[in-house]
Amino acid sequence: MAAENLDTGSLTPTKYWHRLEDGRVQCDVCPRYCKLHEGQRGLCFVRANHHGQIVLTTYGRSSGYCVDPIEKKPLNHFLPGTPVLSFGTAGCNLACKFCQNWDISKSRELDTLMDQASPETIAKAAKELDCRSVAYTYNDPVIFMEYAIDVAIACRELGIKSVAVTAGYICEEPRHEFYQYMDAANVDLKAFTEEFYWKVTGAHLQPVLDTLKYLKHETSVWFEITTLLIPGLNDSEKEIEEMTRWVMENLGPDVPMHFTAFHPDWKMRDIPPTPAATLIKAREIAVKNGVRYAYTGNVHNEAGDSTYCHHCGTRLIGRDWYNMTAWNLDAQGKCKACGTPCAGVFEAKPGNWGARRLPVRLANFAA
Template sequence: MHEARQYEKRDTNAVKCSLCNHRCSINEGKHGICGVRINEKGTLYAATYGKISAEAVDPIEKKPLFHYFPGTTSYSLGSIGCNFHCRHCQNWHISRADLETARLRTLSPEEGVSRAVGSGCASISWTYNEPTIWHEYALDMGTLARARGLGTVYVTNGYITEEALRELAPMLGAYRVDLKAFTEDFYKKVCGAHLQPVLDSAVLARELGMHLETVTLVIPGLNDSMEEQEALIRWVIEHLGPDTPMHFSAFHPDYQMTDRAGTPVATLEKIYEKAKALGLHYPYLGNVYHHRYENTFCPSCGATLIERRGFSSQPIGLDGTRCRNCGETIAVVTHAG
């Protein structure tokens, strides 16, 4: 196995992991909350280094990222494990899998970059399960990827520590972070985590120069009140900026949360309209296909800039990063390839 980064050795062969904000103390022979960082004789190992459970060429819009290399594909990789225990997890079959029973195959960082280039992708995404716990592998692959001119994407719950995120910063281009709710109670009861570290990591990602987009899965009865959503939107505008794309996605019952119905489209539309009224430039709806609120509009003149249907996109009103109609500069990262 591959020795981990971001940890300290302690007495009696214990270790203290500093990769995510659980900051697990791990005794010999045990693993952290994530299930994949294991202490063997006082050394912490990244047990899933180079081991993948999923590999695909996805539209970048599927992440979802709407302002980072729009219209391109992203070479996407996942493994197993997670540092959250979300009751509504849609990828629970890999996030809750264990090393003994999971069906994993080996892929070196070099081969991953070669496959990304060979498939014509503009970026590599670490996704499907939580990439924070894949730190060493993503760091090695991402460093190689950037040298080859590829973009790099984390699809993350945002529970990474400051020191770990700073280590990734030279290679990480886009930080697509879940803001699962805007209450500590939700994070504790539904995810087994805390809210503030997620907010802190989003602010730091912005400060480190990463492209940032947020996703909130709107769950009826848990985080769908207009008061909570308005508070979240205001926080994003104040701390991340009004140009931050925010995706508000429809929930569907899954895993351990089958006790409530899916999100009404009308609820999402109200949140979208509130976001626009508060001054957010780029709100979007998710999991609601063929809706006009998937499109990108100029925040100055209202012209349609990028038209979307599902995961396909068509730029119809952009000249580079400017609105063709009024000349407004649009907060989008385009791919030159």
């Protein structure tokens, strides 16, 4: 957190901070509580002390925009088959040694922010590209929440939904404000031990669990959970048992869980990829403990990608990677075979975006 010169042309005032007696300013957005001298940036890199207040340094600037399938977030129960306009900024408030997007989230170079767009331009682009939603992803939207909220407001005016892809590491007051503007979220529950969180991510488990309980019991946000299973670190059957039982007891059976495969990256290149058998076993444990919708990810496993009726077993939504192979929900989101509702946010017909990935330049949509 060394002091540095800030580009004052891109600084946006924020409100979740307070001054300390020693002259530093404490950021109160996330439980890291960075305490900053003048000119210093927090660990997230994008929030800094400028003239005795915390400012956001990356408002309006992105690491790039791309239209993805919503299932890539991953969200399997939120407007299936539809395209989502995705973007992120630089930096992150966690320090995961296994980061899969490290070139963006660990960046300390503002050159990473190669594209610029106002909230209104993003909303307009999403509308013109026939996206049903915009996703704040690649790094964590918590750290650029002022920008994300403004984008969400602009999108809402055009009927576009907002999706947060997040680690859930946020304090109570900003959490309340942030999720007022989100329609869906995927929360990374990175493990189920404090030891893993502290040693591998530099964070703590309890604030993430608090976010999950908040989303379930105090909001109408549709959310799903993702856990990247890393061999030897968070993939034991005991830990998955404890995690899935906690989900059942605190969140209920209808919150989908995604168990995804690790691949060697960033500072964990010496650990092998996750075997498909580990993901399949995790899914089995989740289902055994009562989770109705459990999935495998980052491996080819159509059975583990697909959604089933928890009452009669009918395959409701067939998936092969991001391609939809079957649709057996009626217009009300109920199983066509037995009439049991499937939890989620569905429209009468699914989208047909498939597995396409479409990079876009927002400059092409500016007024």
